[in-house]
Amino acid sequence: MDVVNQLQRQFLDYSASLHREGFLDDQFTQLQKLQDENSPDFVVEVASLFFEDCEKLINNMARALEQQQGVDFKQVDASVHQLKGSSSSIGAMRVKNVCIAFRSFCEAQNREGCLRCLQQVTQEYSLLKNKLQTLFRLEQQILAAGGSVPTIE
């Protein structure tokens, strides 16, 4: 029981830190609340969907921005918009914030700015991925130890 408790506390601390550092926001908590016995893997499922989506979009944008001339900013903008929607749905705040800056660079057709943002998005994304994976691992450990995942209020 001690282990479970410890794990649970660890889990809570960790997710609190994620919130505190702005990786996640309220929306993620909402998602966690949506998870119940009917859909036990809901959050993981959504998160993996998000990561897939992210990877695809980042690749798309990187390809579009590779061109030295004649970058199709519309296409980039569409991708950023998608990414922003996804990230706000999942509550990935930092990714979303970068997306907002990204979009304004797209609008201004600023390739340099776009590239910088792309880099940031990639970085934020991989950071988030790592963090979430850790979180999910913790979750699994709790479950494996026979405890229940604590809900965050």
Place this chain on the structure above:
Amino acid sequence: MGLKLQQSQHQHQHQHHSVAVKVNEQTGTKRGYTFIQANRAWLPKFLLLWVMVMAFLSTWIYKKMDADIKVRRKEVLSSMCDERARMLQDQFSVSVNHVHALAILISTFHYYKNPSAIDQETFAEYTARTAFERPLLSGVAYAERVVHSERGEFEKQHGWTIKTMQREPSPVRDEYAPVILSQETVSYIESLDMMSGEEDRENILRARATGKAVLTSPFRLLGSHHLGVVLTFPVYKSKLPTRPTVEERIEATAGYLGGAFDVESLVENLLGQLAGKQAILVNVYDITNSSDHLIMYGHQNQDGDLALLYESKLDFGDPFRKHTMICRYQQKAPTSWTALTTAFLFFVICLLVGYILYGAAIHIVKVEDDFHEMQELKVRAEAADVAKSQFLATVSHEIRTPMNGILGMLALLLDTDLSSTQRDYAQTAQVCGKALIALINEVLDRAKIEAGKLEMETVPFDLRSILDDVLSLFSEKSRNKGVELAVFVSDKVPEMVMGDPGRFRQIITNLVGNSVKFTERGHIFVKVHLAENTKPVVDAKVETCLNGGSDGGVPISDAHQFKTLSGYEAADERNSWDSFKHLVSYEESRYDASINMTVPGETSQSVTLMVSVEDTGIGIPLIAQDRVFMPFMQADSSTSRNYGGTGIGLSITKCLVELMGGHISFVSRPQVGSTFTFTADFGRCKKASFNDTKKSNTEDLPSSFRGLKAIVVDRKPVRAAVTRYHLKRLGMLAEVAGSVKIAASACGKNGSSCGSKIQPDIILVEKDLWLSVEDGGLSLRMLDWKQNGQAFKLPKMVLLATNITNVELEKAKAAGFVDTVIMKPMRASMVAACLQQVLGIGNKKQAGKDVQNGSLRSLLCGKKILVVDDNMVNRRVAAGALKKFGAAVECAESGKVALKLLQIPHSFDACFMDIQMPEMDGFEATRQIRMMESQANEQMNGSGIDKGFARKGEWHVPILAMTADVIHATYDECLKCGMDGYVSKPFEEENLYQAVTKFFKV
């Protein structure tokens, strides 16, 4: 948080957009420059060019006119000259003819007669008497031809010798021509040899050779020294052959008749007869010798106008001699003032016209410049205004989000174990936070109103239930303060009206909230009636004075009490019972009379309501009354210290009322109270839609009380009327009695005589009345009643109270009241619930209510919902959320797929649609879905109603837009393309609930 950031980003875009618009406008105005504006630099040059052209033109005009005048002058001169020449010629020829006649006379009487019939005497007399015939001739004389051989004989015969012109005896010559006959005037030339003068000799020779009159060149006449010419005529002695030769003529010549023309006096004479002799100078010349013109008349000196001469030919009948007349003006041509003035005036006028045009152009340029400047300033001012509103909206929105976090955290904090001090701090923080949120919402509202973004909905709603809701919000506060809170809606106000329920609620909440805040005693009374009704009320005031006594049942025990709801004085007397009673009774009579008829005015499309909120609070100081509706103004700074608030509420209220087509005003007396009154226009509901929406939107009042009778025991008529209004809404018949005694006696009387008009089922008694007056007596009465009237169903006694203590409650129970006390403020639903409890009538509705009050889950459970979003993650999240509430969710990743899924027939209950999607966006998809549905509906109607899959009356799947952008989500656009509403993305429970309740009824 997600919402917020997307929001701000959108606003950023919007600002970009507005800048672009501004630039467009500027280029637009540049395009709008007029011709004048475009050529402003050329204006002075245009003016100069104009002046030059005009100067040239006027010079030309002058020259043309001058030339015309000269031509005319020349014509005048020539005609005058010709006239003179002709006359001269005529007179001359008349004289010549006469001399000719004289010649014939001489040849007839001197030569053909023998002896001669003429001698010097006869000739002299004859010529003297006929001199008037020859006015131009100074005299005539006849000279005989004498050859040298005959000279001696001749001289002898006449007795004198032939003399030369110099009066000397003539030298020897071949021929002589001595004058033998002469007129008296020239008698001095008798015996002079005419051939001795060179001129005369030539003349004589020429005359006899031609047989015609010949003229000498001009010379000074002997007698007068005038210039003159001598006319010589030959006289032949025998008749000449028809075509005589020169020799024959010479041979036949007998003598010569001569006469001297005094040309000078001749012309002088002539000119004297003519008009304008002063105007012109006439010269007559002999031009036989073309190189040397001999002057016959006129001055040789060259005065007069030498520039203009006219020459007329003169023919005096001598082909050898040529004469000419030259005329010229005596004076030089005068400067033609007409031409000069005309030209000058023309120039001046043109100059002025040019200057005026120039001035106008300059003015136009200036005005246009000003205009452009103003326009630019206007654009900037507007942009600034928009920016301000946007800034406000953004900032308030940005504040709201973290505030939500703070409030949430505080709520969490309060749930934990806290010491009482800590709890106090946290609670205070929470209250402050809530106040801040409320303020921000108000600021946001105001910004929206200013930005013109606030739009009024037009949906049917039940005004009464909204009023009940608002009252229930404040019921606890008012109860704590001991303030009576009541609402009264006139029967004439339609049950359902079209308008914006949310905004109406906001107005009422604002006003009532204010009143509650500032009222410590007395009452707050909300009253709604038709605006048209106010007039008869005022008119009826006099009448009510007369009727006042007949009301009898209301004894006024306390003279200081006012006839208002609570007895306290109110600021606006119109709300006091005197007029209010009349309004009620007026309505009743009308209502009863026309219960089955159309109420007048119902035919019109709109209805104007008058709502008044009356309180007995501290009132508004007189000096502050005129800035009550100004934003952020409060009566004075101490107000906000004592009562809180920002003072923005009333300004928003005013805006909202004006948006509803109404007007707000107030009457306030310090320390007495305030009454805010506003009007608002609402649409009338059409019956058809009325029935549809009624179910969904109104909480239905139970019908189980219909026909029940009640007696309201209350001494305050206004309060009684309010109670009666609520009972009436439940379908109950209510009577008012001034005291329990009256009520009881009415009961008893009716009980004994079986033809009961009123057999009360319930008696409602005001608490204060019961406490103060009846007290002990009542319970006795009640017991008495209980014993006597077993045969009748006893009426239930219910107590009405604003607040009640436990002791009082016990006492009431003892006095025979039922357990339930109806707590004020009264609401129809609450009264219904209490009465249900009292009467034990079926609680079916109550059960229903629980379901209705249930969460989203109850709404969405079992519903089949389609989620359309191109973003996989969003889709999954939305689906997850909806599933959580028990809905069956299907997903579509694009508008096209959604269209396919929504092909009719389908089994979806609702559709959540993302707006921004590639290929086909949410708006377009919705449009197409609606089109599909309307086609299906048409077909269905065409082929009979009850066919196959006609589940509902019509196909219309509710479509809700999902958008991240709530403020700017143009609700309009959603509605335009056929959507039913929108929900924010990511879902917020409350928002989702609001949107969904519209469609899913329990």
